[in-house]
Amino acid sequence: xxxxxxxxxxxxxxxxxxxxxxxxxxxxxxxxxxxxxxxxxxxxxxxxxxxxxxxxxxxxxxxxxxxxxxxxxxxxxxxxxxxxxxxxxxxxxxxxxxxxxxxxxxxxxxxxxxxxxxxxxxxxxxxxxxxxxxxxxxxxxxxxxxxxxxxxxxxxxxxxxxxxxxxxxxxxxxxxxxxxxxxxxxxxxxxxxxxxxxxxxxxxxxxxxxxxxxxxxxxxxxxxxxxxxxxxxxxxxxxxxxxxxxxxxxxxxxxxxxxxxxxxxxxxxxxxxxxxxxxxxxxxxxxxxxxxxxxxxxxxxxxxxxxxxxxxxxxxxxxxxxxxxxxxxxxxxxxxxxxxxxxxxxxxxxxxxxxxxxxxxxxxxxxxxxxxxxxxxxxxxxxxxxxxxxxxxxxxxxxxxxxxxxxxxxxxxxxxxxxxxxxxxxxxx
DNA sequence: TCTGGGGTCCTAGGACCC
DNA sequence: TCTGGGGTCCTAGGACCC
Numbered sequence: 001x002x003x004x005x006x007x008x009x010x011x012x013x014x015x016x017x018x019x020x021x022x023x024x025x026x027x028x029x030x031x032x033x034x035x036x037x038x039x040x041x042x043x044x045x046x047x048x049x050x051x052x053x054x055x056x057x058x059x060x061x062x063x064x065x066x067x068x069x070x071x072x073x074x075x076x077x078x079x080x081x082x083x084x085x086x087x088x089x090x091x092x093x094x095x096x097x098x099x100x101x102x103x104x105x106x107x108x109x110x111x112x113x114x115x116x117x118x119x120x121x122x123x124x125x126x127x128x129x130x131x132x133x134x135x136x137x138x139x140x141x142x143x144x145x146x147x148x149x150x151x152x153x154x155x156x157x158x159x160x161x162x163x164x165x166x167x168x169x170x171x172x173x174x175x176x177x178x179x180x181x182x183x184x185x186x187x188x189x190x191x192x193x194x195x196x197x198x199x200x201x202x203x204x205x206x207x208x209x210x211x212x213x214x215x216x217x218x219x220x221x222x223x224x225x226x227x228x229x230x231x232x233x234x235x236x237x238x239x240x241x242x243x244x245x246x247x248x249x250x251x252x253x254x255x256x257x258x259x260x261x262x263x264x265x266x267x268x269x270x271x272x273x274x275x276x277x278x279x280x281x282x283x284x285x286x287x288x289x290x291x292x293x294x295x296x297x298x299x300x301x302x303x304x305x306x307x308x309x310x311x312x313x314x315x316x317x318x319x320x321x322x323x324x325x326x327x328x329x330x331x332x333x334x335x336x337x338x339x340x341x342x343x344x345x346x347x348x349x350x351x352x353x354x355x356x357x358x359x360x361x362x363x364x365x366x367x368x369x370x371x372x373x374x375x376x377x378x379x380x381x382x383x384x385x386x387x388x389x390x391x392x393x394x395x396x397x398x399x400x401x402x403x404x405x406x407x408x409x410x411x412x413x414x415x416x417x418x419x420x421x422x423x424x425x426x427x428x429x
Numbered sequence: 430t431c432t433g434g435g436g437t438c439c440t441a442g443g444a445c446c447c
Numbered sequence: 448t449c450t451g452g453g454g455t456c457c458t459a460g461g462a463c464c465c
Contacts, residue, residue, distance in 0.1 A: 040433080041433090064430095066431090066432080066433080067433065068432065068433050068434095069433095070433080070434095083465090084432080084433080085431095085432085086430065086431055086432055086433095087430090088430040088431075089430060089431070089432085091430085092430070102433095102434095128464085128465075129435095129436085129464080129465045130465075131465075132465075218463090218464075219462095219463075219464090220463090221462060221463045221464080222462085222463085223461085223462060223463085224462080224463090252440095254439080254440095255439095277436085278436080278437065278438090279435095279436075279437085280435085280436090281434085281435065281436075282434085282435085283433085283434060283435080284433090284434085285432095285433060285434085323457085323458095325458095325459095333431095333432075335460080335461085336459085336460090337458090337459060337460070338458085338459080339457085339458065339459080340457095340458090341456085341457060341458085371433090371434095373434085373435095434465105435464100435465085436463100436464080436465085437462105437463085437464080438461105438462090438463085438464105439460105439461085439462080439463105440459100440460090440461085440462105441458100441459090441460095442457105442458090442459100443456105443457090443458090444455100444456080444457080444458105445454100445455085445456080445457100446453100446454085446455085446456105447452100447453085447454090
């Protein structure tokens, strides 16, 4: 056996499309270039073609509803508008901004096109959703080359080529970060947005990474960010100076240790180039909060429709699942989930509807509902043989947790057996 | 004028099995 | 009447991400 040669240093890129949905829209509405444009909301605000060949766009000021901003152009961001902001709030900041509905089919086409353009140059790609990917450049010819005095010149040149290829193929710009791992590349791709290219080595962590707020780190969200702030830790540099034991005491073994490693830019995770979906779901927020009894027929129709769409998604993509679940968001924003594991895989509408109905019976429905969702998990590809489950051959699942027994309003719930479950008119076909 | 929709992963307790 | 431990599955909730 020959001795193992030292493995080449890892060169990992993170590529993030700039204001992706909005940029896709600008490809077909070039007259909006440079304008504040916001993507979000339902289908009620399609641009209307005018007799003179121009288009009439909806303005944010005209919007009424519960939608949020999905993406905003940089011109709109200048007004303080950003993703996940309520559209009504965005309208207060930038009433004159153009509002476009989301068109996922368009974005999916652009997504496939940019990923294909990257794959021509670097085929090892981890999908991270519609608008971003990780790329392993380690083994790409030329990526490890020194150019002039720049030991990362080859990597830099390759990243530039990737950006050019994406631009040629889609007309869209992206930002790329190249570092020794995914965690740092994700941070690096943001440092020079839009149309950015940032190559970082480990020596640059103190100067380039440590000044950043902790929230920039992928894995520190609102909760952890607030807790860290409460401990006086605002930047990654401050986090890095903490003793691991001190962090573990406050954040638990796993997360505490990770926080420390992450602040030092340590991350050995490989790219995941083949992943199978774990679950598929459909959910909807109502225009107004609905009550299980008073709005029963409306809820029943929505519930059934969600089940139908999940079944359709599963069948179209060729998956079956064994766990059916529901999700409810009440008017106070509290979320409740229930699920039920079936004896066998299914992608069948009637089975999903039936199981989801069983789940619904275990929820106290006195509060009004804001959102309803249906999910199928435990997915397997439909064309693969079903693995025998030890569980499924045994006794039937024990009954779910009983519904809490409310006092005065019990009658309201109890006299509607099954609530909006199992209505023959909704489930007939 | 509050706060979408589609996901993943983790934790934790109890059931159940060996 | 008292004593195990390990492992997996199921369920519910929650954090986080795009």
